[in-house]
Amino acid sequence: xxxxxxxxxxxxxxxxxxxxxxxxxxxxxxxxxxxxxxxxxxxxxxxxxxxxxxxxxxxxxxxxxxxxxxxxxxxxxxxxxxxxxxxxxxxxxxxxxxxxxxxxxxxxxxxxxxxxxxxxxxxxxxxxxxxxxxxxxxxxxxxxxxxxxxxxxxxxxxxxxxxxxxxxxxxxxxxxxxxxxxxxxxxxxxxxxxxxxxxxxxxxxxxxxxxxxxxxxxxxxxxxxxxxxxxxxxxxxxxxxxxxxxxxxxxxxxxxxxxxxxxxxxxxxxxxxxxxxxxxxxxxxxxxxxxxxxxxxxxxxxxxxxxxxxxxx
Amino acid sequence: xxxxxxxxxxxxxxxxxxxxxxxxxxxxxxxxxxxxxxxxxxxxxxxxxxxxxxxxxxxxxxxxxxxxxxxxxxxxxxxxxxxxxxxxxxxxxxxxxxxxxxxxxxxxxxxxxxxxxxxxxxxxxxxxxxxxxxxxxxxxxxxxxxxxxxxxxxxxxxxxxxxxxxxxxxxxxxxxxxxxxxxxxxxxxxxxxxxxxxxxxxxxxxx
Numbered sequence: 396x397x398x399x400x401x402x403x404x405x406x407x408x409x410x411x412x413x414x415x416x417x418x419x420x421x422x423x424x425x426x427x428x429x430x431x432x433x434x435x436x437x438x439x440x441x442x443x444x445x446x447x448x449x450x451x452x453x454x455x456x457x458x459x460x461x462x463x464x465x466x467x468x469x470x471x472x473x474x475x476x477x478x479x480x481x482x483x484x485x486x487x488x489x490x491x492x493x494x495x496x497x498x499x500x501x502x503x504x505x506x507x508x509x510x511x512x513x514x515x516x517x518x519x520x521x522x523x524x525x526x527x528x529x530x531x532x533x534x535x536x537x538x539x540x541x542x543x544x545x546x547x548x549x550x551x552x553x554x555x556x557x558x559x560x561x562x563x564x565x566x567x568x569x570x571x572x573x574x575x576x577x578x579x580x581x582x583x584x585x586x587x588x589x590x591x592x593x594x595x596x597x598x599x600x601x602x603x604x605x606x607x608x609x610x611x612x613x614x615x616x617x618x619x620x621x622x623x624x625x626x627x628x629x630x631x632x633x634x635x636x637x638x639x640x641x642x643x644x645x646x647x648x649x650x651x652x653x654x655x656x657x658x659x660x661x662x663x664x665x666x667x668x669x670x671x672x673x674x675x676x677x678x679x680x681x682x683x684x685x686x687x688x689x690x691x692x693x694x695x696x697x698x699x700x701x702x703x704x705x706x707x708x
Numbered sequence: 709x710x711x712x713x714x715x716x717x718x719x720x721x722x723x724x725x726x727x728x729x730x731x732x733x734x735x736x737x738x739x740x741x742x743x744x745x746x747x748x749x750x751x752x753x754x755x756x757x758x759x760x761x762x763x764x765x766x767x768x769x770x771x772x773x774x775x776x777x778x779x780x781x782x783x784x785x786x787x788x789x790x791x792x793x794x795x796x797x798x799x800x801x802x803x804x805x806x807x808x809x810x811x812x813x814x815x816x817x818x819x820x821x822x823x824x825x826x827x828x829x830x831x832x833x834x835x836x837x838x839x840x841x842x843x844x845x846x847x848x849x850x851x852x853x854x855x856x857x858x859x860x861x862x863x864x865x866x867x868x869x870x871x872x873x874x875x876x877x878x879x880x881x882x883x884x885x886x887x888x889x890x891x892x893x894x895x896x897x898x899x900x901x902x903x904x905x906x907x908x909x910x911x912x913x914x915x
Contacts, residue, residue, distance in 0.1 A: 402798035410786035413824070483786065490782045493759055494799040494840075495773055641760050 396500050403496075403504030410480070411512060417476045425468045425520055429527050432464035433457055441582045446593060447602045447614045454609045456582045458528050462536060462604050466543045466597055467576035469520045474547040474554075474568040476516075477509050481555030481636075482564065489641055498640045502633055509548040509629075517541030535607020542621040543600035547572060549625045550596070553632035556639060576601075596624045711736040711848050711879035712757065712774075716766035718902075719752055726752050728902030729766070734879045736771075736847070739870060739892070741882050744899035750883045751779050753899065754852050757881065771879070773800065775846035779853050779883070781833045785826030789817070789836055792825055793843065800844035808843035814865055815839065831857035838866070842873075849873060849880040867892060 411417070441456035484505075492498055521537035530536050551568060558564040578592055579601040592598050599621035606612040710733045717730040726749035734740050744750050755761035757768050758776040783792055793808045812818050815835040820828055825836060834857045841849065855863050870892075873880060882893070890896055897904045 398801075399798045402794060406784070406787060406791055406795055409791060410784060413786045484784060486780075486782045487784045489760065490776070490778065490840075491795060491799050493776055494796055494844075495801060496795075496799040 396497055399497055399500035400504050403501050404508055407480070407484075407504055407508040408511065410484075411476065411508065414476060414479065417472065417479075420472045420475070421516065421519060424472065425465075425523050426526070428464050428468040429461055429523065432460050433527050436460045436582055443581050443605055443609070445602060445606055445610060445612075446590070446598075447606065447617055448610075448612070450610065452605070452609050454605070458530065458608070459605065460580060460582050461524060461528050462530075462539075462608060463576055463580040463582075463601065465520045465524055465536070465540055466579075466600060466604070467572060469516050469540055469544045470547040470572040470576060470597060471569065473513050473516050473544040474551040474572060475565065476512060477548045477551030478555045478564050478568055479551075480509075481505075481552055482561055485556070485639070489639075492640050498637055501640075502636060505552075506629065506633065509552060510545060513544035513548040514541050517544040520544075530608035532607030532611060532613075535613060536604045538618070539600040539604035539607070539621075542603065542618065542625070543597055545625045546596050546600070546621060546628065549628035549632060553628050553635070556632055556635040571596075596628075599624070710734060710769075711738075711771040712769070712881065714753075714757065714766065714768045717753065717756060717763045717768065718765040719749070719756065719761070719763050725902055727756075727763070730899075730903050732881075732897065732904055734848070734881055736877045736879050737874050738894045739874050739880045739882070740895045740897060741884060741890075741893045742897045742899055742904075743884055746885060748899045749902060750885070750899055751852055754778075754850050754881065754883050758850050770848050772847040773844065774848040774850050775841035775844065777838050777841040777849075777851045777854050781830075781837045783825040783833060783836060783840075786824065788824055789821045789828070792836060792840065796840045796843060802844050805843065807845055808839055811839040811842055811869075814869065815862055816865070829857075831859060831862065834858065835862060842869070845876075847878060849878050850883075851880065852883045853885075854882060 436457045438455050438457045440453045441459050443452045443454050443459060444450075445452060488496075488501055491501065517540035518537055520540045521533065524530070524536065525533070547568075550571065554564045554567050558567065575595050575597045578595060579597055599617040603614050603617035603621070606614045606617070712732070712734040714730060714732040717727050717732075718725070719727040730753065732740075732742075732753075742750055742753065752761065754776075755778075756763050757770060758774060758778075759770075760776070760778075784795065787795070789812070793805050793812075797805050797808070812821065812835075815838070817828075817832050817835050820832055825833060828836065834854070838851070838854055841851070855866050858866060870880060874894075899905075
């Protein structure tokens with residue numbers, strides 16, 4: 396189990412590192428997004444309600460939009476990266492499980508790999524932010540980015556195992572991310588600061604980042620809320636992923652049964668010159684009329700794939 | 709004794725019944741072809757035998773962990789040949805990749821070991837897929853159209869390998885919609901109407 400987990404996490408990350416499109420998005424999309432969002436918004440005051448504390452802040456709109464732009468970029472990229480990885484590996488994971496890979500080892504490795512990516516992407520976006528603005532509570536912004544990325548990694552996983560086509564999945568991720576992060580931003584959204592936003596996934600990271608960057612305040616409750624979103628989405632996704640994996644019966648017998656000594660009266664199968672089926676041959680040798688339905692003729696410790704009704708019992 | 713035994717296998721997709729009370733026995737060391745027209749349920753049967761699909765009724769008993777080579781090549785295309793092999797080494801829980809190394813040499817794609825699977829040709833992908841199915845020396849081998857895309861040399865190497873496996877006692881089921889060389893098989897099973905209707909020795913059906 397441990398060996399399988401270590402192999403899976405190492406190779407999952409190795410495969411992810413080769414996702415060239417994700418690298419292009421990270422290197423080009425994030426800085427350009429900051430640049431465009433920042434250049435289109437002046438340093439005018441914007442009213443931002445810290446709903447978590449009840450405080451109403453007047454903050455620099457340019458800086459606030461950099462925070463929400465960063466969140467928007469990383470949620471899109473992380474959702475896409477994890478979604479693409481899940482879609483790409485679904486058939487391969489099935490084959491691995493059929494070959495003896497424990498689903499728990501695969502799932503644990505993929506979850507950890509997704510979290511590693513979320514943390515790395517969040518940290519990267521926080522570092523790139525420094526080229527445009529150095530927030531007083533930089534670590535809170537970085538942590539908020541990581542939390543937001545983790546939530547969308549879970550979204551990517553869930554959508555990856557639910558939708559039938561890639562296009563539907565990408566569209567869903569883009570729409571959810573854009574709407575979610577757009578509504579949190581009071582600079583260009585009249586609905587911002589409304590109570591309904593508390594039920595959006597990026598509410599907690601936005602509140603946490605804004606409190607740290609503009610109010611020198613740390614809101615642990617927002618960390619918990621964001622992690623709850625991540626956990627709930629990831630749990631749903633992992634349950635569906637587990638259900639979609641095959642459930643071959645555990646092999647308990649020897650991997651390779653010993654070659655049997657020939658039974659008198661039975662043809663040797665590999666000679667290639669017999670004309671009887673083995674079933675008929677067994678029946679003939681035993682003097683019976685054949686096996687009862689359900690009897691296989693194999694030792695009891697070998698792999699059995701029963702029908703669903705038998706398994707349910 | 710059978711290395712593989714299927715009893716009363718039924719499988720439907722919606723209203724369409726594909727397998728209808730199918731029985732199949734394959735003994736250790738036996739090489740069996742399951743042939744049939746397109747859509748007769750050959751791949752469905754192999755997926756059930758491999759544990760990839762549940763039958764609606766009936767049971768399949770397979771001795772040990774089978775080697776399964778699906779019809780569609782299933783690899784992690786972002787990983788190299790060697791990395792794909794390492795994944796399956798962990799899956800099978802085997803200490804060494806010695807058998808995989810040998811198969812890669814024999815099937816003639818050792819030069820591609822460091823190459824990403826996604827950049828391999830169709831035939832080389834199929835060779836890697838076969839290697840992954842064989843590398844744990846399985847007692848039962850389930851191959852769905854295994855030689856698609858093989859060049860002539862690889863095709864011959866495949867049959868050499870199959871012959872050796874037969875000698876070692878591996879029970880092998882090969883799914884194909886066309887079987888050109890009947891003599892290579894111990895039995896040819898025709899899948900028609902959801903059952904193995906005809907099960908004759910290769911010599912009886914050879915053309």
